[in-house]
Amino acid sequence: MQHNPELSIGSPNRVTVMQGQVYVGSGAPEILTTVLGSCIACCLYDPIARVGGMNHFLLAEPSAGSGTVADQNYGIFLMELLINQMMTRGGVKSRMKAHIYGGGNMHAGMTRIGDANARFALNFLAEEGIPVVRQDIGGESARRVDFDPVLGRTRCRHVEKVAVPAPKPIAQSVSGGDLELF
Protein backbone atom coordinates (compact mmCIF):
# COMPACT_ATOMS: atom_id res chain seq x y z
CA MET A 1 0.00 0.00 0.00
CA GLN A 2 1.49 3.35 -1.05
CA HIS A 3 0.69 6.68 0.50
CA ASN A 4 3.64 8.70 -0.69
CA PRO A 5 3.20 9.82 -4.29
CA GLU A 6 6.48 11.69 -4.54
CA LEU A 7 7.92 8.87 -6.58
CA SER A 8 5.39 9.63 -9.30
CA ILE A 9 6.19 13.30 -9.73
CA GLY A 10 6.04 13.97 -13.44
CA SER A 11 7.69 17.40 -13.39
CA PRO A 12 9.01 19.71 -10.68
CA ASN A 13 5.65 21.27 -9.96
CA ARG A 14 3.14 18.58 -11.04
CA VAL A 15 2.38 15.80 -8.62
CA THR A 16 0.36 12.81 -9.77
CA VAL A 17 -1.76 11.34 -6.98
CA MET A 18 -2.34 7.68 -7.73
CA GLN A 19 -4.92 5.33 -6.27
CA GLY A 20 -4.31 4.67 -2.58
CA GLN A 21 -2.20 7.79 -2.15
CA VAL A 22 -2.53 10.98 -0.13
CA TYR A 23 -0.61 14.15 -0.84
CA VAL A 24 -0.66 17.52 0.91
CA GLY A 25 0.93 20.53 -0.77
CA SER A 26 4.32 21.61 0.50
CA GLY A 27 3.51 25.31 0.24
CA ALA A 28 5.54 25.69 -2.95
CA PRO A 29 3.72 26.18 -6.28
CA GLU A 30 2.40 22.75 -7.23
CA ILE A 31 -0.45 21.21 -9.15
CA LEU A 32 -1.83 17.93 -7.84
CA THR A 33 -3.32 15.90 -10.65
CA THR A 34 -5.13 12.62 -11.05
CA VAL A 35 -7.30 10.72 -13.52
CA LEU A 36 -10.45 9.08 -12.19
CA GLY A 37 -12.88 6.45 -13.36
CA SER A 38 -14.84 4.84 -10.55
CA CYS A 39 -12.34 6.16 -8.01
CA ILE A 40 -12.94 9.22 -5.86
CA ALA A 41 -10.54 12.10 -5.33
CA CYS A 42 -11.25 14.35 -2.38
CA CYS A 43 -9.50 17.72 -2.32
CA LEU A 44 -9.49 19.50 1.04
CA TYR A 45 -8.50 23.12 1.48
CA ASP A 46 -8.06 25.42 4.47
CA PRO A 47 -8.34 28.98 3.08
CA ILE A 48 -6.79 30.59 6.15
CA ALA A 49 -3.72 28.37 6.37
CA ARG A 50 -3.70 28.14 2.56
CA VAL A 51 -2.96 24.46 2.72
CA GLY A 52 -4.59 21.83 0.57
CA GLY A 53 -4.32 18.16 -0.21
CA MET A 54 -5.80 15.36 -2.27
CA ASN A 55 -6.45 11.67 -1.82
CA HIS A 56 -7.51 9.08 -4.37
CA PHE A 57 -9.28 5.88 -3.45
CA LEU A 58 -11.56 3.12 -4.60
CA LEU A 59 -13.36 1.09 -1.99
CA ALA A 60 -14.08 -2.55 -2.69
CA GLU A 61 -17.39 -3.45 -4.25
CA PRO A 62 -20.04 -3.25 -1.54
CA SER A 63 -21.74 -6.50 -0.66
CA ALA A 64 -25.05 -5.06 0.49
CA GLY A 65 -25.44 -1.69 -1.14
CA SER A 66 -23.82 0.54 1.43
CA GLY A 67 -20.36 -0.91 1.87
CA THR A 68 -18.88 -3.37 4.31
CA VAL A 69 -17.16 -2.43 7.55
CA ALA A 70 -13.84 -3.18 5.88
CA ASP A 71 -14.67 -0.77 3.04
CA GLN A 72 -15.59 2.03 5.40
CA ASN A 73 -12.55 1.39 7.54
CA TYR A 74 -10.19 1.85 4.61
CA GLY A 75 -12.05 4.88 3.26
CA ILE A 76 -12.10 6.54 6.67
CA PHE A 77 -8.40 5.76 7.01
CA LEU A 78 -7.51 7.56 3.77
CA MET A 79 -9.72 10.52 4.62
CA GLU A 80 -8.24 10.74 8.10
CA LEU A 81 -4.74 10.51 6.68
CA LEU A 82 -5.47 13.51 4.46
CA ILE A 83 -6.98 15.53 7.32
CA ASN A 84 -4.11 14.69 9.68
CA GLN A 85 -1.44 15.59 7.14
CA MET A 86 -3.17 18.91 6.53
CA MET A 87 -3.27 19.55 10.28
CA THR A 88 0.46 18.85 10.40
CA ARG A 89 0.91 21.65 7.83
CA GLY A 90 -1.20 24.09 9.83
CA GLY A 91 -4.67 23.22 8.59
CA VAL A 92 -7.61 23.34 10.97
CA LYS A 93 -10.34 20.77 10.46
CA SER A 94 -13.21 23.16 11.22
CA ARG A 95 -12.02 25.49 8.43
CA MET A 96 -11.61 22.83 5.77
CA LYS A 97 -13.72 22.77 2.64
CA ALA A 98 -14.02 19.86 0.26
CA HIS A 99 -14.19 19.26 -3.46
CA ILE A 100 -14.99 15.72 -4.56
CA TYR A 101 -14.69 14.22 -8.02
CA GLY A 102 -15.02 10.87 -9.72
CA GLY A 103 -17.27 7.98 -8.82
CA GLY A 104 -18.10 7.26 -12.45
CA ASN A 105 -19.92 4.06 -13.31
CA MET A 106 -17.61 3.00 -16.06
CA HIS A 107 -19.10 -0.28 -17.20
CA ALA A 108 -22.76 -0.44 -18.11
CA GLY A 109 -24.61 -3.33 -16.49
CA MET A 110 -22.12 -3.79 -13.68
CA THR A 111 -22.52 -2.83 -10.03
CA ARG A 112 -22.60 0.93 -9.66
CA ILE A 113 -19.41 0.95 -7.64
CA GLY A 114 -18.74 4.57 -8.52
CA ASP A 115 -22.01 5.62 -6.90
CA ALA A 116 -21.14 3.65 -3.76
CA ASN A 117 -17.77 5.36 -3.51
CA ALA A 118 -19.28 8.81 -4.03
CA ARG A 119 -21.90 8.06 -1.39
CA PHE A 120 -19.20 7.06 1.07
CA ALA A 121 -17.30 10.32 0.49
CA LEU A 122 -20.40 12.49 0.89
CA ASN A 123 -21.46 10.65 4.05
CA PHE A 124 -18.01 10.94 5.57
CA LEU A 125 -17.77 14.68 4.89
CA ALA A 126 -21.27 15.26 6.26
CA GLU A 127 -20.47 13.33 9.46
CA GLU A 128 -17.26 15.29 9.93
CA GLY A 129 -18.95 18.63 9.27
CA ILE A 130 -16.73 19.46 6.31
CA PRO A 131 -18.74 21.37 3.68
CA VAL A 132 -18.58 20.23 0.06
CA VAL A 133 -18.18 23.39 -2.01
CA ARG A 134 -17.83 21.69 -5.37
CA GLN A 135 -18.52 18.24 -6.68
CA ASP A 136 -18.58 16.47 -10.02
CA ILE A 137 -19.44 12.85 -9.33
CA GLY A 138 -21.31 9.92 -10.85
CA GLY A 139 -22.36 9.53 -14.45
CA GLU A 140 -20.40 7.38 -16.86
CA SER A 141 -17.46 9.66 -17.61
CA ALA A 142 -13.82 9.53 -16.68
CA ARG A 143 -12.33 12.71 -15.26
CA ARG A 144 -9.00 14.48 -14.98
CA VAL A 145 -8.66 16.68 -11.90
CA ASP A 146 -6.04 19.37 -11.29
CA PHE A 147 -5.83 20.96 -7.85
CA ASP A 148 -3.75 23.92 -6.72
CA PRO A 149 -3.19 23.26 -3.00
CA VAL A 150 -2.04 26.83 -2.27
CA LEU A 151 -4.96 28.63 -3.90
CA GLY A 152 -7.54 25.89 -3.43
CA ARG A 153 -8.57 25.97 -7.07
CA THR A 154 -9.62 22.88 -8.96
CA ARG A 155 -10.22 22.07 -12.58
CA CYS A 156 -12.16 18.97 -13.54
CA ARG A 157 -12.40 17.84 -17.16
CA HIS A 158 -14.25 14.85 -18.55
CA VAL A 159 -11.87 12.68 -20.57
CA GLU A 160 -11.86 9.49 -22.64
CA LYS A 161 -12.23 6.33 -20.60
CA VAL A 162 -9.08 4.95 -22.19
CA ALA A 163 -7.05 7.49 -20.17
CA VAL A 164 -8.07 5.89 -16.88
CA PRO A 165 -5.63 3.46 -15.23
CA ALA A 166 -7.22 0.12 -14.31
CA PRO A 167 -8.74 0.53 -10.84
CA LYS A 168 -7.86 -1.91 -8.09
CA PRO A 169 -10.19 -2.03 -5.12
CA ILE A 170 -7.78 -2.65 -2.30
CA ALA A 171 -9.74 -2.38 0.90
CA GLN A 172 -9.72 -6.10 1.48
CA SER A 173 -5.96 -6.36 0.93
CA VAL A 174 -5.29 -3.88 3.71
CA SER A 175 -4.10 -5.61 6.81
CA GLY A 176 -3.42 -3.30 9.72
CA GLY A 177 -4.23 -3.35 13.34
CA ASP A 178 -1.45 -5.46 14.86
CA LEU A 179 -0.80 -4.59 18.49
CA GLU A 180 2.68 -3.37 19.33
CA LEU A 181 3.08 -3.60 23.08
CA PHE A 182 5.43 -1.16 24.81
Next chain:
Amino acid sequence: MSDTIRVLTVDDSASMRALLRSALSSRGYQVSQAEDGVAALEWLADNGSHIDVIVTDINMPRMDGFGLIEALRGQSRFRDCPILVLSTESSDEKKARARSAGATGWIVKPFDADKLDTALRRVTH
Protein backbone atom coordinates in the same frame (compact mmCIF):
# COMPACT_ATOMS: atom_id res chain seq x y z
CA MET B 1 -13.57 -6.78 36.53
CA SER B 2 -16.89 -7.98 35.13
CA ASP B 3 -16.99 -10.21 32.06
CA THR B 4 -18.02 -7.29 29.91
CA ILE B 5 -15.03 -5.14 29.00
CA ARG B 6 -15.74 -1.43 29.34
CA VAL B 7 -13.80 0.61 26.79
CA LEU B 8 -13.51 4.35 26.27
CA THR B 9 -12.62 5.30 22.70
CA VAL B 10 -11.26 8.79 22.04
CA ASP B 11 -11.27 10.03 18.46
CA ASP B 12 -12.21 13.36 16.84
CA SER B 13 -13.62 11.65 13.74
CA ALA B 14 -17.34 11.00 14.05
CA SER B 15 -17.04 8.38 11.31
CA MET B 16 -14.29 6.56 13.18
CA ARG B 17 -16.24 6.71 16.44
CA ALA B 18 -19.25 5.16 14.72
CA LEU B 19 -17.08 2.45 13.18
CA LEU B 20 -15.43 1.65 16.52
CA ARG B 21 -18.76 1.58 18.34
CA SER B 22 -20.19 -0.81 15.78
CA ALA B 23 -17.13 -3.09 15.77
CA LEU B 24 -16.79 -3.26 19.55
CA SER B 25 -20.44 -3.34 20.57
CA SER B 26 -21.04 -6.29 18.27
CA ARG B 27 -18.22 -8.13 20.06
CA GLY B 28 -19.73 -7.60 23.48
CA TYR B 29 -17.92 -4.50 24.71
CA GLN B 30 -19.55 -1.72 26.66
CA VAL B 31 -18.45 1.31 24.64
CA SER B 32 -18.17 4.92 25.79
CA GLN B 33 -16.78 7.62 23.55
CA ALA B 34 -15.16 11.05 23.65
CA GLU B 35 -14.21 13.37 20.80
CA ASP B 36 -10.84 14.57 22.12
CA GLY B 37 -8.56 14.53 25.14
CA VAL B 38 -10.43 17.25 27.00
CA ALA B 39 -13.77 15.51 26.58
CA ALA B 40 -12.18 12.22 27.66
CA LEU B 41 -10.80 13.73 30.86
CA GLU B 42 -14.17 15.29 31.63
CA TRP B 43 -15.95 11.99 31.09
CA LEU B 44 -13.40 10.07 33.13
CA ALA B 45 -13.65 12.53 36.02
CA ASP B 46 -17.24 11.37 36.47
CA ASN B 47 -17.03 7.79 35.20
CA GLY B 48 -13.41 6.76 35.57
CA SER B 49 -14.09 3.90 37.93
CA HIS B 50 -16.25 2.28 35.27
CA ILE B 51 -13.65 1.79 32.57
CA ASP B 52 -11.28 -1.11 31.88
CA VAL B 53 -9.30 0.14 28.88
CA ILE B 54 -8.87 3.34 26.86
CA VAL B 55 -8.26 3.49 23.11
CA THR B 56 -7.13 6.90 21.87
CA ASP B 57 -6.28 8.59 18.61
CA ILE B 58 -3.27 10.91 18.53
CA ASN B 59 -4.16 13.84 16.26
CA MET B 60 -7.09 15.62 17.88
CA PRO B 61 -8.00 19.27 18.55
CA ARG B 62 -7.89 20.83 22.03
CA MET B 63 -5.88 17.97 23.58
CA ASP B 64 -4.12 15.29 21.55
CA GLY B 65 -3.53 11.69 22.52
CA PHE B 66 -0.10 12.36 24.01
CA GLY B 67 -1.53 15.02 26.31
CA LEU B 68 -4.35 12.72 27.33
CA ILE B 69 -2.02 9.84 28.21
CA GLU B 70 0.27 12.12 30.22
CA ALA B 71 -2.68 13.61 32.10
CA LEU B 72 -4.08 10.18 32.93
CA ARG B 73 -0.77 8.73 34.08
CA GLY B 74 -0.54 11.71 36.44
CA GLN B 75 -3.66 10.49 38.23
CA SER B 76 -3.16 7.57 40.58
CA ARG B 77 -6.41 5.83 39.65
CA PHE B 78 -5.40 5.62 35.96
CA ARG B 79 -1.76 4.70 36.54
CA ASP B 80 -2.43 1.04 35.72
CA CYS B 81 -5.30 1.39 33.26
CA PRO B 82 -4.32 0.01 29.83
CA ILE B 83 -4.17 2.78 27.21
CA LEU B 84 -3.80 1.81 23.56
CA VAL B 85 -3.07 4.29 20.81
CA LEU B 86 -5.04 3.75 17.59
CA SER B 87 -3.65 6.08 14.95
CA THR B 88 -2.84 6.59 11.28
CA GLU B 89 0.61 7.56 12.53
CA SER B 90 3.29 4.87 12.52
CA SER B 91 6.60 6.68 12.93
CA ASP B 92 9.11 5.46 15.49
CA GLU B 93 9.33 9.00 16.84
CA LYS B 94 5.61 9.16 17.62
CA LYS B 95 5.62 5.67 19.11
CA ALA B 96 8.57 6.57 21.32
CA ARG B 97 6.72 9.66 22.51
CA ALA B 98 3.64 7.60 23.33
CA ARG B 99 5.74 5.02 25.17
CA SER B 100 7.39 7.80 27.14
CA ALA B 101 3.99 9.28 28.01
CA GLY B 102 2.88 5.93 29.39
CA ALA B 103 0.90 4.25 26.61
CA THR B 104 0.48 0.49 26.88
CA GLY B 105 0.69 -0.18 23.15
CA TRP B 106 0.12 1.06 19.64
CA ILE B 107 -2.16 -0.07 16.81
CA VAL B 108 -1.93 1.41 13.33
CA LYS B 109 -5.10 2.24 11.40
CA PRO B 110 -6.86 0.99 9.44
CA PHE B 111 -7.70 -1.41 12.21
CA ASP B 112 -8.87 -4.97 11.81
CA ALA B 113 -11.83 -5.45 14.17
CA ASP B 114 -10.85 -9.00 15.15
CA LYS B 115 -7.26 -7.95 15.86
CA LEU B 116 -8.49 -5.01 17.92
CA ASP B 117 -10.70 -7.39 19.88
CA THR B 118 -7.74 -9.68 20.52
CA ALA B 119 -5.56 -6.75 21.57
CA LEU B 120 -8.15 -5.39 24.00
CA ARG B 121 -8.67 -8.78 25.62
CA ARG B 122 -4.92 -9.26 25.88
CA VAL B 123 -4.27 -6.00 27.73
CA THR B 124 -7.27 -6.32 30.04
CA HIS B 125 -6.64 -9.87 31.26
